[in-house]
Amino acid sequence: MTKDLRNHVLVLVVLLVLWQAVYLFVGDLALRSPLDTARAAFGLVRSEGFGAHLRETATAFATALAIAIVLGVAIGFALGMNRLAGEVGEPLLVSFYSLPKITVYPIVLLIFGIGMPSKVAFGAIHGIMPIAIFTLGALRNVPPVLIRTARVLRLGAWQSAWSVLFPAARPEIFTGLRLGFSLTLIGTLLGEMFASQRGLGFLLMQAIGLHDTDLIMALTSLIVLFAVLASMMLLACDRALRHGS
Amino acid sequence: MNMAARIAEAHVGLTGVTRVFGSDPQTQVKALGPIELELRKGEFFAVVGPSGCGKSTLFDIVAGLSPATSGKVTFEGRPLTGSAVPDGIGVVFQEDASFPWLTVADNVAFGIRRAGLSEAEVSRRVTATLALMGLADFAKAYPAQLSGGMRQRVCIARTLVQRPRLILLDEPFGALDQQTRLIMGEELLKLWRETGATILLITHALDEAAMLADRIGVMSARPGRILDIVETPWGIERDSRVVSDPRFGDITGRLWSRLREESMAALATAGQ
Ligand SMILES: Nc1ncnc2c1ncn2[C@@H]1O[C@H](COP(=O)(O)OP(=O)(O)OP(=O)(O)O)[C@@H](O)[C@H]1O
Ligand SMILES: [Mg+2]
Numbered sequence: 001m002t003k004d005l006r007n008h009v010l011v012l013v014v015l016l017v018l019w020q021a022v023y024l025f026v027g028d029l030a031l032r033s034p035l036d037t038a039r040a041a042f043g044l045v046r047s048e049g050f051g052a053h054l055r056e057t058a059t060a061f062a063t064a065l066a067i068a069i070v071l072g073v074a075i076g077f078a079l080g081m082n083r084l085a086g087e088v089g090e091p092l093l094v095s096f097y098s099l100p101k102i103t104v105y106p107i108v109l110l111i112f113g114i115g116m117p118s119k120v121a122f123g124a125i126h127g128i129m130p131i132a133i134f135t136l137g138a139l140r141n142v143p144p145v146l147i148r149t150a151r152v153l154r155l156g157a158w159q160s161a162w163s164v165l166f167p168a169a170r171p172e173i174f175t176g177l178r179l180g181f182s183l184t185l186i187g188t189l190l191g192e193m194f195a196s197q198r199g200l201g202f203l204l205m206q207a208i209g210l211h212d213t214d215l216i217m218a219l220t221s222l223i224v225l226f227a228v229l230a231s232m233m234l235l236a237c238d239r240a241l242r243h244g245s
Numbered sequence: 246m247n248m249a250a251r252i253a254e255a256h257v258g259l260t261g262v263t264r265v266f267g268s269d270p271q272t273q274v275k276a277l278g279p280i281e282l283e284l285r286k287g288e289f290f291a292v293v294g295p296s297g298c299g300k301s302t303l304f305d306i307v308a309g310l311s312p313a314t315s316g317k318v319t320f321e322g323r324p325l326t327g328s329a330v331p332d333g334i335g336v337v338f339q340e341d342a343s344f345p346w347l348t349v350a351d352n353v354a355f356g357i358r359r360a361g362l363s364e365a366e367v368s369r370r371v372t373a374t375l376a377l378m379g380l381a382d383f384a385k386a387y388p389a390q391l392s393g394g395m396r397q398r399v400c401i402a403r404t405l406v407q408r409p410r411l412i413l414l415d416e417p418f419g420a421l422d423q424q425t426r427l428i429m430g431e432e433l434l435k436l437w438r439e440t441g442a443t444i445l446l447i448t449h450a451l452d453e454a455a456m457l458a459d460r461i462g463v464m465s466a467r468p469g470r471i472l473d474i475v476e477t478p479w480g481i482e483r484d485s486r487v488v489s490d491p492r493f494g495d496i497t498g499r500l501w502s503r504l505r506e507e508s509m510a511a512l513a514t515a516g517q
Contacts (some may be wrong), residue, residue, distance in 0.1 A: 149336075
């Protein structure tokens with residue numbers, strides 16, 4: 001726990017120092033200093049209208065993540081519980097996972113139009129595959145002796161899936177969720193950048209169009225801050241699930 | 246307790262039991278049998294045999310984990326079909342089967358909690374079993390914090406807490422070092438005396454079989470049959486010191502003379 005915290009702080013410090021160094025090198029033309037960025041970020045957070053954009057992105061991301069988790073875990077379980085389905089399904093999952101999702105974006109737009117459903121879909125598409133792949137792998141890696149033990153302890157099929165298979169696979173599934181979390185966030189923001197009139201992604205796109213370096217830096221730093229804090233929390237949960245092993 | 250009284254009744258019976266894997270006559274494997282065997286109530290029976298002869302297959306059939314291809318298996322007079330493990334049978338595997346997401350106490354409580362015992366009864370039994378297995382100080386620890394021997398103890402405790410009348414162990418100490426094996430063997434003897442359960446122990450270690458068992462079944466190379474049953478003269482209060490008894494060498498010698506040819510046969514056919 002404390003070691004994780006120390007590592008995170010260390011990474012943060014190194015990044016800040018690098019940032020400052022690059023800034024000193026390239027100057028105000030392309031970059032802002034960490035301090036200026038922090039100031040701009042504060043201003044942004046307090047500005048009128050920011051709350052609405054933030055809420056929009058938060059709603060889209062939360063919805064996309066929920067869909068990605070439910071569908072990803074369900075697909076993983078469906079394939080993991082059935083040998084044949086797994087053998088057929090896994091190559092499909094992996095090839096879809098490695099496909100740059102941006103290539104299906106036009107199709108998503110055609111189906112969902114511009115706005116919330118489209119962003120949610122784009123976010124979820126990014127998250128489902130890694131979650132499904134990790135869930136499938138996690139179920140495969142459960143030692144057969146644990147399943148035999150469930151039978152010996154006279155558990156039914158559902159009981160054994162719920163109280164042995166699932167907890168045995170849980171740490172690895174959670175690792176998939178961590179990955180799915182970051183990818184869903186990226187997907188949602190990308191969705192907002194290209195097909196939305198609201199949200200942080202839209203603001204970012206607008207700032208890029210206007211060459212508003214202050215705004216770009218402020219937004220980016222806020223998003224990175226959120227991602228880092230969330231990943232710290234998830235990592236701590238991950239560790240807790242592994243019970244010192 | 247009187248030995249003769251303890252072992253009078255039949256507890257498990259196998260007649261003409263075979264097991265064939267696969268349905269295609271070209272590729273199917275005759276793994277076992279035919280086996281004729283009777284385990285007496287309360288006895289400690291060990292099975293030794295060359296590797297791949299069908300010991301684990303026999304084990305699964307007696308546990309009710311998988312069906313025999315032909316023949317009849319009974320436990321306490323009722324037939325075993327291989328579809329479910331009946332009440333009264335407890336099983337310990339060679340591999341570490343402790344649940345890493347549960348504490349030692351919760352691991353041990355797992356089976357009886359699901360069987361619907363009251364929480365008070367569960368905690369009473371768990372406490373007693375942990376004490377019996379020398380795990381009392383580790384109740385709140387997780388398996389990852391324990392050594393291999395301790396984890397196997399957790400698995401044995403999880404089985405014992407159900408108060409099985411027949412305990413099956415498939416090479417339970419196979420993954421442990423020699424000293425730990427001897428100690429665990431002694432503890433198994435103690436448990437056997439205290440619980441009065443019938444024990445079927447599968448092992449590849451002849452000295453372990455000779456030290457622990459009342460009777461030792463020697464199996465042939467695959468498909469495994471019972472070639473010989475060797476009785477040991479140790480009293481019920483035996484422990485690991487029997488290894489220095491002169492008769493100990495006679496017993497392991499006799500086991501080995503029966504096994505030598507079978508082991509060579511098993512090695513010769515291993516690649517096929
Ligand atoms: N599910 C299965 N399908 C096909 N063959 C099997 C299966 N299980 C076991 N066998 C074969 O049956 C034979 C007996 O296997 P078994 O595991 O019972 O032997 P064993 O005596 O326990 O071996 P070991 O000493 O290695 O533990 C082996 O030749 C094995 O390859
Ligand atoms: Mg075996």
